[in-house]
Amino acid sequence: NAGVTQTPKFQVLKTGQSMTLQCAQDMNHEYMSWYRQDPGMGLRLIHYSVGAGITDQGEVPNGYNVSRSTTEDFPLRLLSAAPSQTSVYFCASSYSGSIYYEQYFGPGTRLTVT
Amino acid sequence: AQSVTQLDSHVSVSEGTPVLLRCNYSSSYSPSLFWYVQHPNKGLQLLLKYTSAATLVKGINGFEAEFKKSETSFHLTKPSAHMSDAAEYFCVVSAPNTGNQFYFGTGTSLTVIP
Secondary structure (H helix, E strand, O other), X not given: OOOEEEEOOEEEEOOOOOEEEEEEEOOOOOEEEEEEEOOOOOEEEEEEEEEOOEEEEOOOOOOEEEOOOOOOEOOEEEOOOXXXXXXXXXXXXXXXXXXXXXXXXXXXXXXXXX | OOEEEEOOOEEEEEOXXXXXXXXXXXXXXXXXXXXXXXXXXXXXXXXXXXXXXXXXXXXHHHOEEEEEOOOOEEEEEEOXXXXXXXXXXXXXXXXXXXXXXXXXXXXXXXXXXX
């Protein structure tokens, strides 16, 4: 199993540009999520999904959109990039949304917005 | 509401000496607790988890943690540090009253001195 994969690994955007960060998992997990990691702040939840067709907002959703049309894929869209969105983005998946299951993380996407 | 406090942002130990990384949590309900490790420029890897079974939890690479409800703590320990333990460590809480979301601490950076 490849686990959780993310593309691209690195990206530089100009302010106002849009882009999609890709995330895929091959473990047939119901639950998928997106986090951003900023220095000294740990990871913060952006959006999550408990199954295909179901998404919800996390702690810091503004400026981001998600959709989940298949179990495997959970892309994150930046609508109009801003310098404040410079961060490292992690996708994660879990067997279910239960608190008893750990989340598996992808390798991350480092995004710089100039 | 859920929250996690990692009491030390940086910890330095000599190789072969014990490691103690401290974590206190706040939760209105019985939580699950996790420790993750992040090596430089890598994703997050699960070290261990507590999900209301045994209060002393053993994880990978010789790490263990003890859930102490009376002290609301979940400290991570290892008897003897190895150079490969140098990394960032995150304590995470999840509880049923908040949609089972993961709440991350701000991280502890562990340095191992040869």
